[in-house]
Amino acid sequence: MIQFKLRSKARVWLAVLAGILVLIAVNVSIYQREQLLQHGRFVLLELAPVDPRSLMQGDYMALRFEVANQAFPNSTWRRANNHENLSAMASDGAIVVRLDQHQVGRFQRIAKPQEILAANEVLMRYRIRNDQVKFATNAFFFEEGQAQLYEKARYGGFRVSANGDMLLHSMHAADYTLLKKQADE
Template sequence: MRRGIALVTALAILVLVNFSIYEKEQHLAQGEIMYLELAPVDPRSLMQGDYMTLRFEIGNQIRDAVGSNGPADSEREEISEGYAVVRLDERGVAHFVRLAASNTALEDNQRALFFRHRNGRILFATNAFFFQEGQAERYEAARYGRFRVNEEGEPLLVGLHDEGLVRLDPVDG
C-alpha cells in the first residue's frame, strides 16, 4: 500500500515537473521579443564571480511611479506585484507608459509587463545573468536584456545585447 502511494506521488511529481518544463519551452519559443534597457549598477556589483547583477532602467521608472501613486511611504502598503504598461519602439525596446492593475485594456502598440516589488527594488524574471567562467569581459558591453514575454506579461530573460542590439554570445574556448 505504501509503495503504491509512493509510486503515485512520484509519478504526479514527474508529470508536474515535465509540464512546467513544457510551459517554459513554449514561453521561450512563442513569447514576444522585448528589450529592456539595463540601468547602471555599482561597478563592484557588475561582475561577481560568474554572474552579472542586473537592474533595468524601466524598473527605476516603475519604482518612481509606484512611489508617486499614493500616500507617503510610512502610510502606504508596499505593492508586491503588478503590471507596467510599456510601448515598444521600432527596435522592440520597451518604454514605460503607466502602471496597470491587469494586463488588459491596452492600445495596439502597448504591452503589459509583469513585475514584482521587493525590498524597494522592481524585479522582472531575474536580477542576475549567469555565464561561463572567464567570459566576464564579453558581457561588459551589455546595454539591453532580451526577454520573451508571454500573453500573461511574464518575461523570461534569454540574453544580453549591446547598444546596437547585437547579442553578446559566449566565446567558445
C-alpha cells in the same frame, strides 16, 4: 501482519504516485517555459547600472532594469508607496511598456486588471523583493572567461507571454546586437 503489509504497500503506491505527479508538474512547467521562449513576444529592457560580479557565485551580472526606475522613480519600494499613483498597489503586479522600433520597452503606466493594450504595448509582471523591483530575474550567469563580452551589455532580451510572464532570453549591446559566447580557441 496482513494489515501491516497492506499499509506498507499503500505507502509505496502513494509514494510512487506522488513522484509521478511531481514529475508531471515539472515537465509541464518546462514545456510552458519552452513554449514561452519559442513563441513569446521579444522585448528589450535597458539595463540600469549595478555591480556585475560575484566571486562566491561565479561569473554573473546582477541585473536591474531602467523600466523599474521609470515605473517607480524613488529608489526603493517603501519610498515609492508614498507616490500618489501607487498607494493601492500590491507588492507584485504588472506594468505596461511601449515598444519602439528596436523592440525596447519604455514604461507607460501601471497595468489595470483586464486592460486592453495597443499593438505596440506589452504587459510585464514585476515582483517586489527586499524593497527592489524585479522583472523575471535579477541575475544573468555566464561561463567563466566571458565577462569581457558581457560587460558590453546594455539591454536584457526577454520573451514575454500575453499575461506578462517573462523569461530572460539574451543580452544585447548598445547597438541592439546579440552578445554571443565567444568560441573556444
